Amino acid sequence: MVAPLRVGIAGLGTVGAEVVRLIESRASALASRCGRPVRVIAVTARTKAKKRSLDLRGIAWAKDPHQLAENPDVDCLVELIGGAGEPALSAIETALKAGKSVVTANKALIAKHGLRLAKAAEAHGATLNFEAAVGAAIPIVKTLREGLAGTSINRVYGILNGTCNYILTRMEKEGLSFDECLKDAQRLGYAEADPSFDVDGHDTAQKLAILSSLAFGTKVAENAIYVEGISSITPEDLRAASDLGYRVKLLGVAVRTAKGIEQRVHPTMVPKSSSIAQVMDVTNAVTVDGEGIPPMTLVGPGAGGAATASAVVADIADVARGVRVSPFGRPVEQLRATEKAPMERHEGGYYIRLMARDFPGTAAAIATRLAEQKISLESIVQRHPNGVDLARSGGKASQVPVILITYATHEDAVYRALKAVQRDKVISGRPQVIRIEKN
Numbered sequence: 001m002v003a004p005l006r007v008g009i010a011g012l013g014t015v016g017a018e019v020v021r022l023i024e025s026r027a028s029a030l031a032s033r034c035g036r037p038v039r040v041i042a043v044t045a046r047t048k049a050k051k052r053s054l055d056l057r058g059i060a061w062a063k064d065p066h067q068l069a070e071n072p073d074v075d076c077l078v079e080l081i082g083g084a085g086e087p088a089l090s091a092i093e094t095a096l097k098a099g100k101s102v103v104t105a106n107k108a109l110i111a112k113h114g115l116r117l118a119k120a121a122e123a124h125g126a127t128l129n130f131e132a133a134v135g136a137a138i139p140i141v142k143t144l145r146e147g148l149a150g151t152s153i154n155r156v157y158g159i160l161n162g163t164c165n166y167i168l169t170r171m172e173k174e175g176l177s178f179d180e181c182l183k184d185a186q187r188l189g190y191a192e193a194d195p196s197f198d199v200d201g202h203d204t205a206q207k208l209a210i211l212s213s214l215a216f217g218t219k220v221a222e223n224a225i226y227v228e229g230i231s232s233i234t235p236e237d238l239r240a241a242s243d244l245g246y247r248v249k250l251l252g253v254a255v256r257t258a259k260g261i262e263q264r265v266h267p268t269m270v271p272k273s274s275s276i277a278q279v280m281d282v283t284n285a286v287t288v289d290g291e292g293i294p295p296m297t298l299v300g301p302g303a304g305g306a307a308t309a310s311a312v313v314a315d316i317a318d319v320a321r322g323v324r325v326s327p328f329g330r331p332v333e334q335l336r337a338t339e340k341a342p343m344e345r346h347e348g349g350y351y352i353r354l355m356a357r358d359f360p361g362t363a364a365a366i367a368t369r370l371a372e373q374k375i376s377l378e379s380i381v382q383r384h385p386n387g388v389d390l391a392r393s394g395g396k397a398s399q400v401p402v403i404l405i406t407y408a409t410h411e412d413a414v415y416r417a418l419k420a421v422q423r424d425k426v427i428s429g430r431p432q433v434i435r436i437e438k439n
C-alpha cells in the first residue's frame, strides 16, 4: 500500500469547507488518479467552536496555522485563509522551509509575496501551487505555466473577477442597484472578505500580476498595473452602453509592447457581439494571444466554493503524484523586472458621459475642444431623461447628459480636451470616461 498524502487545511470558510468535502467525496477517484490516497488529517480556522456543516470526526484540530504547518504528520499545507499578510504568509513559509508542499488560493498573498515564497520553495525542494488563485475553476495557471511553455505570448486578457461580472450583469439585466448586487455576491460566497478588493479592481490586478509573470517571464509586480474599479459605473452608463451596442466589463489586460508589458485593469466597453460580452454572471474568461496560434479563450466559473475547490484539489492531486514545477514556470532568478506602462499613451476609442448645461452652443463648445486635440467623434447623443425636455426649469439652466463615442485616440488627448471643456464651464461634475476595446 502506497503511503497517503497527508493534508492539513488552514481555513474552513467558503473554499476550505468545499475542499474538505471534495476530498472526502472523491476519495477513491483521487486515489486511483494519484496512485495513492489523499487524506485530510488536520485542519484549523479562526474559531474552533463555530458551527460548520462538516464532518470533522477523526481530523485533528491545530490551534493555529503555524502549528498546522509545523505538524510533522502533515505533508501538504493547504492555505485557504486569505489576506496578503499574517497568518497565511508565515504558515506557508514555515511549511516550505520544512520541505512540505503548499497549495493556496490566495492571490493577494501570491501577488505580494509570490517571489519570496517561490524562492523558499526552490531552496527547499518544495512545491508551491496556486491554480485557484486566478479564475477559480479555470486551469489558466497550468495552461500558461505548462501547456504554453513552448509559445511566445503577446497578450493575456479577460474577465478575472466573478463578483464584478456578477454585479455588472445583474445591474444591466435586472436594473438592480450596485449595492443590492454586491450583497448577493457576498451571500453567494463570491466576494472577498473585504469586497472593496473586488469592486476597486485590486483582486483583478492581483490575478493579472500573476498571469503576466507566467505569460511573459516577468517578476510579479502588482504595483506596475494601472487599476480602476467599477464603483463609478452607473445604471445610466450601462443603459447608454447598451443603446450604443456595447456592454461594460471589468477587464484585466497585459500586453507586450515595444516599451515593455502594458498592464491595466479598468471597466471597458466591449461590442455586444464580441465573445467577451457574452461572459455573464460569475463566469470568468481568459484569452491568450500567442505567436503562431489563434487566440484561445478559457471560460468557466470564476468564484464560489465548489468552483474554487475544484482547482485546489487538482493542485493537491499534483502534489500527491509528485509533480513539481517552478511556481512561476521558471526559476525566480530568471524572471525579469517590469515597469509601469504610462496610461497617457494608451490608444483606443473612448466613451465619455458629460452633464452638459443645456445652453445653445454647449455641444459646439465640446466638439471644438475635442477637435483641438484631433479627436474624431463616432457619435454624440444628447439624452433627455425619460424623454422630458429639461432645457429650462424655474428660469435656471438645467443639465442634460451628453454621451460621446470617440474614434481611436490617445488618453492624454482625451483628458486635455475634457479639462478645457471644464474650464469653459459648459459642463458640471466629473466627466465619466470608459475605454472601448473592440477586439
Ligand code: NDP
Residues within 6 Å of the ligand: 010, 011, 012, 013, 014, 015, 016, 044, 045, 046, 047, 048, 050, 064, 065, 079, 080, 081, 082, 083, 086, 087, 105, 106, 107, 108, 132, 133, 136, 189, 190, 191, 192, 193, 302, 303, 304, 305, 308
Ligand atoms: P472565507 O472568509 O469564507 O474563509 C476564511 C477562513 O479562514 C475561515 O474558515 C476563517 O475561520 C479562517 N481564518 C480567518 N482568519 C484566520 C486566522 N487568523 N487563523 C486561522 N484561520 C483563519 O474565505 P474564502 O473561503 O472565500 O477564501 C479563502 C481564500 O480563497 C482567499 O485567499 C480567497 O481570496 C481565495 N479565493 C476565494 C474564492 C471564492 O470564491 N470565495 C475564489 C478563489 C480564491 P472561521 O471559519 O473560524 O471564521
Ligand code: HSE
Residues within 6 Å of the ligand: 133, 134, 135, 136, 160, 161, 162, 163, 164, 190, 191, 192, 198, 203, 302, 303, 304
Ligand atoms: N472575489 C473573487 C472574485 C473570488 O469575485 O472573483 C475569486 O477569486
